[in-house]
Amino acid sequence: MEKLVIGHFYPDLLNLYGDRGNVLALMRRAQLRGIEVEVKRISIGDELKSGDIDIGFIGGGQDSEQNIMADDMRIKKGPVIKQMIEDGVVFLTVCGGYQMLGQYYEEHDGKRIECLGAMPHYTKGEKERFINDTVYEIEIGGKKVTVAGFENHSGRTYLGEGEEPFMKVIKGHGNNGEDGLEGVRYKNTFGTYSHGSLLPKNPAITDMLLELALKRKYGADYELSELATETEDLARKQALDYINGNTNGITNDL
């Protein structure tokens, strides 16, 4: 039986806005396929070695909580995380986690906070926060998929050389409200501003991450088995209807 190890980074500090839902979605869609899943909590003081995990998840936290873990991540775990990213380990990072992988975060008063520097993007803080429902589009396996989410961030992130956007913004602000791009992809590492939580309602992304991780572990010809997405699709469709203002009553007394 295949086994997948999910590394949940700083779950006791970076756990805002339903980050837990992303880990749960990865767990659930792997387990339903008969894949054994282990979730490793990796926080301050915990040792991290390359090869420890197949998928890493880094969420966002309140400022005070990000201050607590910033040094541990940059100094203690930074070199290993960088190596993992270069080696193609799958990472999903949300909001603060996404920003932290980049070069720096510049606050609106000009103060600069050094980040991990694992990837070239950088972030500037602005006073106005983007807080709204979001709709994105992503192409997975040649198919265009509509994604529903929610963003809540004051940082404006700009991608650097060698970085691809994760998704295209259909509704909302995305990385910076200017270029219509949302998130980042670099090798197998993804960054996004989308909460919601992102993965449960968007199983195409969950499955893409699972497949990338399993192919990496079990060889390029590993194929993820089929798994229904009806419930998730229904939830996404309802959320999109709500976001698009199409709130006609729908019911299904099963």
Added chain:
Amino acid sequence: MITKFLATAAARLTRLFLRIMGRGATTLPGRVALKICPSIISRCAKGKKIITITGTNGKTTTSHMIASMLRALGYEVVNNVSGANLPTGIATTFLCEKPSRGADPNKTVYVLETDEAAFARIAKDLQPKVCLVTNLFRDQLDRYGELTHTRDLIAKGIFETSAKMVLNADDSLVASMGKKHEDRATYFGIDLQTMLDSNRLHPNKSILEASMDASFCPDCNERYEYSARSFGHLGDYRCPKCGFKTPAKRFELSFDASGNPSAEGFEFNMTDNDNSKSVTMNLKIAGSHNLYNTCAAVSAVTKFLELDGESGEEDIFERACGAQRSVEAAFGRMEKIAVGNKYICILLVKNPVGLDRSLSFVAQSDDADSLMLMLNSNFADGKDVSWIWDVDFESKADELPQNIYVSGQRYGDMMLRVAYSGRTVDGYGSLEYATTLLKGALADCPEGKCIYILPNYTAMLDLRGRLVKELKLKDFWKN
């Protein structure tokens, strides 16, 4: 004086007008009065005996308990209507809710539930005798900002008064407000042995730990060490660096952890460690979180009675405990409504810890036939529904009622939340279908059993209207 007079007159006229129009008038009169006379709150509060209740969860229930208890003890009590806990609501309370004619001003107490952020602004004006802080949990972070910030706001408010603080010792954020102010702080909480027994008898079944607040000491950035937990971040904690730990509690609640602490009538003990007195009591409002609320209410009332010149009397604590017998459920909170010989019970859930506690309560209720979850995402609810994923449904999924229904503007998100916990929903639909779903659930519900409905704020308001209009239930919620 003239502006106060004008402001009062305007507020009362506004209220009269709103009442004639058939509208509730819990905040607008105060808004009008504050426009005319910005200092109206301090003018009204002057010389009055005031208890404030603030914190994330349990404000309404605890305020209601305190008001009932003080009434039973012979006080005239004026309190604000549930939810009217901003300056506008508090001004309305002062101007429009008068003590009954002939009430002794010396025996009149204002029991005011106060929003956490608003508290910092009006504590100075209120100059309360007792400030009770129930707990601090993540709420709608986009509205309130960071938890430590909320704590700092409340502390700032308290230190602009000479009030005594009654603080939840088991909540590290709340308890830290009493640091260096021990002469003003009184602590309450659950007895350590009770927590240890409870942890041993009910080990955590979580497959993925719930997101938790305040895991680290904000002064040292060290992770707290816990010897026992009650729920969320409440428990017996200690910072290994600075040594800050759960303060010694004057008021402690203990119970037999093998029982069901959620059940109405559940027996527990309240102890006053200052006077070595212990009283056996029964839970008047079901739900284990109401043990905390009861403990908080008894502590605040005892403290108030002491300050109110009754400190010579030895039996103050016992009298406060005795008065708790008069408590009944507040409107719309833990109140069972009979529909024929079946019941519905609405539990308002506004944030992750509230939903977590309510799910636990329903899972432990022996009369639960169905569960209906309702999720809206209007501004007052928080636009972001991600928080439902912070709640550990997984550990309770097996014990939830046989039938689960979901409704509200975001029923799709809630349906998926239930599905990912390993359960499937038996019916779903937007708000317009809430009563249809409910009728179906009632038809299938055995006699004597109950359908528990857990809506967030605007979903609850919507549901109340529909229950009256579409299910022809009596309007229970009009005061």
